[in-house]
Amino acid sequence: MRSHPHPPTPDNDMPVPATPAGREGLAALRAHPEHALVALDFDGTLAEIVPDPEQARAHPDAVPALAALAPRLASVAVVTGRPAGVAVRHGGFAGVAGLEHLVVLGHYGAERWDAVTGTVQAPDVHPGVAGVRAELSGFLDELGLWRGTWVEEKGRAVAVHTRRADDPHATFDALGGPLAELAARHGLITEPGRYVIELRPPGMDKGVALASYAREVGAESVLYAGDDLGDLPAYAAVEKLRSDGVPGVLVCSGSAEVAELAERADLVVDGPAGVVRLLSRLAEVLAAARPQ
Known part of the structure; x- marks a missing residue:
């Protein structure tokens, strides 16, 4: 495991995690983005919660932000309870330049869509x-x-x-x-x-999915953003990775409806718009540090 520097002096408009562990995680991601995994929930994190889930769509700036950020990272993954194909359609993720290696882990990791193949892998229905x-x-x-x-x-x-x-x-x-x-x-x-x-069905949750995928890509730092109770296992997975020496950042897409995530998060942002601003700013900071 490579050593990570102390947290850098924060940029004026770059959100700063409130916890030492979160600041360490963000510093590690910025120091070596090519070994970092950014993983995100969909509903409530990349897309606003709406009364009819079929009408949910990714924030209009989400795909551009992810496309700017993804080429600088080891991987970007969307981890969602939705079917993988539905998240891809509602997110507008397919065929986007910069997202050629995006992975969507749907149904809490039971399904997987890879941009490389454009196909969904899934077991039989329970x-x-x-x-x-x-x-x-x-x-x-x-x-x-x-x-x-x-x-x-x-x-x-x-x-x-x-x-x-x-x-x-x-x-x-x-x-x-x-x-x-x-x-x-x-x-x-x-x-x-x-x-x-x-x-x-039992046996899969966002924590299992996230930990497995982090191992698969050899992530040496992890940022996870979520908004709901189903994201708590993913938070626990990041906390376990941190205890094993892998720095991580827990981001909460803020909501008055779910206080549990905000209480455990290193950084709370203002809903999907705040998540997108964070992703966009992170892409800008990484581009300035290491122009391609």
């Missing part, structure tokens, strides 16, 4: 997903909680959204236990998010 899908409408009706909820089909998972309910928070809380029981009957687990509960 049979429990079909069982849950068949039961879910009647299940919500029996609970008296169907009004205002919305079921999202995700191929390898099913998600129940409560954002449209009269009381999204109360409906979310009321569904937690029953949906966990339903998932367990079909060999699935639940993943809570921002007014959404996803029922999905």
Whole structure:
């Protein structure tokens, strides 16, 4: 493992992590970007949260920022609970100059899209997903909680959204236990998010996906940005990497809905727009340090 310098004097408009570990991680990334991995959640991080997930699109400046940054790094990865192909379409990632080696780890790492091939690699769908899908409408009706909820089909998972309910928070809380029981009957687990509960197969999460990919690319520093409870395993993976001597930065795409991430983050930015500004500024700083 190469040695890393002390944190440099901060640029006037470059966000500075609030923690020593975060400052060390950012300094390591800036010192040796060719050995750095930048990994990002999609919804709430690169794209605004919207009532209908099918209408979510990456921030208009996200792709240009990533395209400017990616060629200077070991790798850029999008780590999302969405199907990989959906994230690629909604992000506009395919066929972009500068993103020739982008990787999208979808369904918490169960699927993988590589820009190099333009194809998705994925295992067979867990049979429990079909069982849950068949039961879910009647299940919500029996609970008296169907009004205002919305079921999202995700191929390898099913998600129940409560954002449209009269009381999204109360409906979310009321569904937690029953949906966990339903998932367990079909060999699935639940993943809570921002007014959404996803029922999905066990064995993969963003932390497993991130740690595996970091090993694959030989990352010697890692920056991860997320916004939701499903990103906590990825935060834990970065913290484990730091304990093993790999510097890392935890970025929170700020939201009043999820305080847990902000409390653990090294750097909190103002939603997807703040994430994009960070990526753009980082690309500029790296370009100034090492013109191509």
